[in-house]
Amino acid sequence: MVHHHRATLLPHHIHNEEKEQADEMKELRGQLGDYACRHRKHGHDALLLMLAGFAFVSCLLLLLPNSPFSAAMDDLLQLGRTRRCDQEMAPTPPAPCAGVPNGTVCCDRGSPRADLCVMRGDVRTHAASNTLFLLAAAASADERIRPYTRKWESSVMSTIDELRLRAVPVPDPEGAARCDVRHDVPAVVFSTGGYTGNVYHEFNDGIIPLYITARRYNRKVVFVMLEYHDWWMTKYGHIVEQLSDFPPVDFSNDTRTHCFPEAVVGLRIHDELAIDASRMPGSQGIRDFRHMLDDAHRGRINAIIEEENAAPQAAPAAAALAKKRITEQLAVDDRPRLVIVSRNGSRAIENELELARAAARAGFRVTVLRPRPDTELAQMYRVLNGSDVMVGVHGAAMTHFLFMRPGSAFIQVVPLGTDWAAENYYGEPARRLGLHYIPYKILPSESSLFRRYARDDPVLTDPVAVNAKGWQVTKKVYLDGQNVRLDMARFRRRLREAYDHWAAQRRRQQSQPL
Incomplete structure (x- = not known):
């Protein structure tokens, strides 16, 4: 979470x-x-x-x-x-360690979110000792780094493997092994441990920082992964292929000595699900990241469509005819598409069926999406990329707003005690992507906590004070212990806002010359 x-x-x-x-x-x-x-x-x-x-x-x-x-x-x-209006501002100064000379180890520890080190020269891996060696004359650097982007959070950082970065003289008295695999492009070294397994953290702590760090190399880079997971590559391999032309290296289990002309150890991170274009080559921002996601999933989505089209040939004639009729109906159905991202367990919408019916009456074609741990990412991308509105309760699954097209609408249901997180983790990032963000802050009476606590209990009347007691209290009370029952009279206004936004977008598109 x-x-x-x-x-x-x-x-x-x-x-x-x-x-x-x-x-x-x-x-x-x-x-x-x-x-x-x-x-x-x-x-x-x-x-x-x-x-x-x-x-x-x-x-x-x-x-x-x-x-x-x-x-x-x-x-x-x-x-x-x-100040020069109508002209670009002066270019941002290069990031620390961006221009280190050959034979140097430079570490940027100034960010509160992540450390990053750069080794330039003859860099060699040594998995047995969790070390990267830099062979250089008169060198003596010795640094340590945990290449994960939650530096301030000691509990999770303690689970990340620590790497030692050593600069040693040439010839090497430490006996750094000869090169088994010599690469002529740089390495980016990072961990897929930590909170990996949670989609928010997979994107916020991993995928987006990887894009920020590696994009400047134009795919001429090798990813060296600590805590390599096959399932992670299965899930995100299409994205990795957009950032690197080379297969990744499993640092811990690949005992060969890999040699690189440069190694960037750690990832740069800007903000929550965000990219600061002023700090990127070519001023690339979050919309460029989304274009990359489009490119990453296009091939697999096309393959899924081909598989679906081929399936009726083997099906009974009646079933094939029924599917054909449904397809034809959908082809002429020009209603806006609304996707409800359903939750199981905590923070579920108790009257989800009522919500779906209300959305249909408001003029939407409604799909209820129930993602599972084994749901293919391309399937999620296909559904959300093709939708006009996404509705869901605050939680990690809201990260999928990244799959929405700019100009789409995103309605986030905000349970009690989650105002700050909902805005900072999803609301503001969604606006930066170009979505029309519509928060729906529930009333105490719409929370399942209303049935468990007295009307004057701080849990209902003062969530800020309750959250001040610490993360574990927030998690227990508001994240794990709360469901929502939407007041449809209130929520219909959000549906109307989303519909009106879609209609206005459509009118603008239709008024544009061909």
Whole structure:
């Protein structure tokens, strides 16, 4: 499950008067700068408005010489010299360790989320000692790293194999083995341990950071995996093939010495299910990642469709005819497609059938998707990529919003006590992907907890205070101990919003010239 780490990921913000004033000034400066950029090329009317703004701020400056407006005024006066509207900002400085010289080990430990080390030169694996050697003259580096992207979470990091990175002189007195396999492309070394097995963590901690780290190599890279799992490669092999032209190396079980001209040990991570385009080559962002998912699954989806089309040939004639009729009906059914991602166990929708009927009455073609651990990823991708709306209760399965097309709608049912996690793990990332995000925060009366606790119990009235007692309490009460029964009178408004969004999208598409 998704681990809520609001209190542990980064230091708490200091809420004091100076901080609030600084935030206000930062916002004011940004607003003034954005105003200038928007109106710089709109002619004399905009210029007069700008001059009026200058005059107003100048008066404040004269009348209130000690006011914080002076700082904003200084920034505004510098706009012409420091800010270039209509042009790209200066390129982001290279990441630490990006330009290390040959024969060097460089480790970037500045991120609160993950460490990353770069070894450049004659790099050799030694699985028996969990070591990567760098053979270099007059070298003496000795670093240790656990290549997983939850650095702040000591409990899970303790389960990740630690690698030793050693730079040793040439000739090597430690006896680093000769090369059994020599690669002429770099290695990216990472672990598929930790919370692997949970789809949220598989994407957030693994797949997206792997994309961020490896994309710059344009597939000319070898993945070296710690805690290699065959099932992981079965599930994500199509994605791995989009990022590397070479078979991965199982570090622990492949006892041969692999030699590389460079090794990146660890993965870079930007945010929850997010990619910061300003830190990526070619300004690639989360939509580019989704295009890669399209490419990864297209071949398998086409094969599934061919298998389905071939199946009726072996079926009885009546069954084949019935399937043909259904297919023909679906072909002319132009209603928007809504997928309900069903949950078993905790946080299930108790009146799911009522929800499906309400969605159908609202004008949707409804599919209930019940993913199992063995559900093929391409099957999930096919259903969600072809849908217009996804509905589901907060939980790891909401990670599948990544399979939705930009412009689609995502309705997330937010149970009690999950507001922060629902917004930060799925709501904001969905917006960045270009989805129309619709949160549905349930009332206490819609929670199964309403039947177990007194009306004035903090579990119902003050979830923030209950969550403050720690992760284990949150998990027990709100994640593992709660189901929802939707108030359909309230929820129909979300269905209507999703339908109206789809209709508006369709009108825009139809109005575009061919």
